[in-house]
Amino acid sequence: MFNDKVIDHFMNPHNAGDMENPDAEGTIGSPVCGDIMQIFLKIEDNIIKDVKFKTFGCGSAIASSSVATDMIKGKSIEDALKITNKDVVDELGGLPSQKVHCSVLSEQAIKTAIYNYAKKHNLEFEGLKGFNPDYDPHEHHDE
Amino acid sequence: MFNDKVIDHFMNPHNAGDMENPDAEGTIGSPVCGDIMQIFLKIEDNIIKDVKFKTFGCGSAIASSSVATDMIKGKSIEDALKITNKDVVDELGGLPSQKVHCSVLSEQAIKTAIYNYAKKHNLEFEGLKGFNPDYDPHEHHDE
Amino acid sequence: MKEVYLDYSATTPVKKEVLDAMLPFFINSYGNPSSLYKKGREAKAAISDARKKIADLIGASEREIIFTSSGTEADNWAVKGAAYGNSHKGNHIITTKIEHHALLHTCEFLADNGFEITYLDVDQYGMINLEDLKNAIKENTILVSIMLVNNEIGTIQPIKEIGKITRNHGILFHTDAVQALGNIEINVDDMNIDLLSISSHKIYGPKGIGALYINKKIKIPNFIHGGAQEYQKRAGTENVPGIVGFGKAAELAKENLAEHIEKLTHLRNYFVDTILEKIEEVTLNGHPQKRHPGNINMTFSYVEGETMLLYLDVQGISASSGSACSSSSFQASHVLKAIGIPLENALSSVRFTIGDFTTKEDLDYVIDTIVTIVNKYRKISPFYKEKKG
């Protein structure tokens, strides 16, 4: 069902755990959907210096978060915002179709964290245009 | 399903075939029921000297006729009339329950032949009391 | 003693390759295909593979094949499903007088529940008349169900033409292809079929598994409700070894189809010709050409069928009086009646069906035995008068 890379990221997720005093934080999902995702960011000069995630979610959600957090670490906020759900899935080498929606969760959690950061600091990012932090990934990716 | 004695009588039936100038003849059943049985008798001094049968019927009907004709050969008419369907089945060593009705056919054919003989010669036999030549064995032995 | 099995239309032995394909799924890969772990995924993949092979054999696509427990269940589902799923449009169903009991008794059930059934007549060969069909179609007709190959006399119906008529009228068309599968070419698209029933144990696969082809353009309500198996169309833990066996049997059937048909046709003709040459007053029932390649249904006048079957059985030969499921009560077959055979002749008819393991030697043995039987029991038949000279 899952390829080795997915399994590896699932079993040994990168950037998982807590962060003391994050500069930005985003939470998405709810236990009602069966999964919840939190992202913590350290941001310096518009660069994502560090990232951590926590999740109560399935293996695909964990693996996606592991890869997605790797991908944004060290990037500028604008560049991080350019990373799509599809990029994450590609980086993982593919997910079963009924699991693709789980990868949306990490993308959305990152955007939410940056959205909160932007709000707090009164910033605007091109990549956040049209972003709605109350978006529910489950409604759009049902089979 | 069938014991060896039944199979043996079925495959090598005794007293099967035609008879020239029989003294008595009885036919029972009809192709509508799937079987028909004919009995021919030579009778001398109330003794059944010879007997033949013909049938379009199943294996059990053939085996029963083979045994029944053996049983009446050489007997007086009154003694022959005493032979019941059960005696025939016993002599065969048993028949499957759904096949017992086939053995009734030979008993009834013999009685019919004697009935016809009695009528022709104006005789009366104790063993024919209550006998109805239009009796249909299939109506009474259905499963 | 020699044993000759000539009842391939009743059921077939499982081919060794088929059993070999099934064996891993009993003790090792025994997982429930709905389970997410490895053993479950193995089972699921095996089902998908089998489904493809079966789809291939009839020119369907994988998602159009839904496994059932038998041809009978497929017939029940197709006909009841089409009936109840379209009861808002009408309540009239057209079928024939020569269908298998799985179809006829399902129709009787529907007739008891407010549906109206027309049973088409057939000619002396067992063929329906396309004009009769056209005339039978009414405003409220919702389903036509006509079998592809008859199980007793082997007659093949003009399915493609029937399908054209039903498509023109926008009526669903089901065909019972249980006897056709693996014995004639089937292509569901070319034949304009909406629903088609098949069964594994007639093509050298295991018993207890069948399938219903449901054209992807149509929908019928479920028959067995429960878990989400079979694209949520038929509930119940999948019979994995059975499905795998059916798949393998279908694969072999596709590979061998031309050869199989040729071999059976050849043996069948040899048998029929030899019998007709050696015995008088014998007739072949069913269509002379348009018939199942392995089917021989003959009337041996004056000899009762059950007598013949019993004698054959004692000699190690398996044959039947028509459909296996009614053979415990020897009655005149509804099919022989429908083709107009008089009752005595119907009761004097026996079906021999040839299959992949039949040899010419087998047939010679059977022919000799038949000659013996006919001679023996005609002599003691009240109807028979020997033709002298």
Added chain:
Amino acid sequence: MKEVYLDYSATTPVKKEVLDAMLPFFINSYGNPSSLYKKGREAKAAISDARKKIADLIGASEREIIFTSSGTEADNWAVKGAAYGNSHKGNHIITTKIEHHALLHTCEFLADNGFEITYLDVDQYGMINLEDLKNAIKENTILVSIMLVNNEIGTIQPIKEIGKITRNHGILFHTDAVQALGNIEINVDDMNIDLLSISSHKIYGPKGIGALYINKKIKIPNFIHGGAQEYQKRAGTENVPGIVGFGKAAELAKENLAEHIEKLTHLRNYFVDTILEKIEEVTLNGHPQKRHPGNINMTFSYVEGETMLLYLDVQGISASSGSACSSSSFQASHVLKAIGIPLENALSSVRFTIGDFTTKEDLDYVIDTIVTIVNKYRKISPFYKEKKG
């Protein structure tokens, strides 16, 4: 890699003795049981023998066992049959909120077709309340269907008492005993049961075969129409190897019942006690005593169930999130919801089911793996706050 199968309630491997009993019926004794010749009679005798063994296991008589293709088909037949067969008397059916989907979806179908269904609540252990049942019975109640053993949490219902109530009211009583068979004592007469569903693949028999017990005093209409098989109650060529395998499995289950229950109970208790000792904030779901001897359903708070199952799978361990047939969509189980478990906990629950091939070593390996998983994923759970000190 080590492989440990702990999903015996989803399905079981076929025991070697069972497969050995089945094998002759594929390639040699392949006759159609309806056929009159030797090969047919052999198959018929084998079916009768299997039927006796299954009847023996539940205290029934031979004629009361009718083979079906699965537990699901038996459930469908029992409930639809009882419903339509008694629709002149009423249209009300009582069942529970924790039935298998085979039952629930059948009831939904009936609800769509004019029947009225009452779903009884259960307490925190999954037990129904007999007073609730009595209060639910109305003038128009025609059927009570309550499962014997729940498949997710293992709870055993007070079937005998339920049967007393239904008998007093002259209402038919069906029980889904698919999980109970071979795992607890069953006696249909003692338990006042009218209809009972069972399935072979849960007791080390093959998939694709089940049975419905129909008390000889009652009659329900047929579900699958066609040939005269199964005392004319269920049509379709019999799955002879499947039936023979089911029979053998039933024979073994009867012989080993006491030992089986003892062994499973012992291993189950060891597993539960060790887990509870090693991991905090874990609970056992279902009834503490009145439960299936091999069933372990536990909530590992803060760890998502599918994560746990995937990790276990990678380590060669097969377990499930409840009923196999819904596990392709990980949703909170209707059973856990019915016993009042909050959603997050329901999503953190996993079912392990122990069987005849499970060893203590297997369980130690699984326990160690679970400890690793829980430690690892609780750390990254947004809900979890480690208790310090």
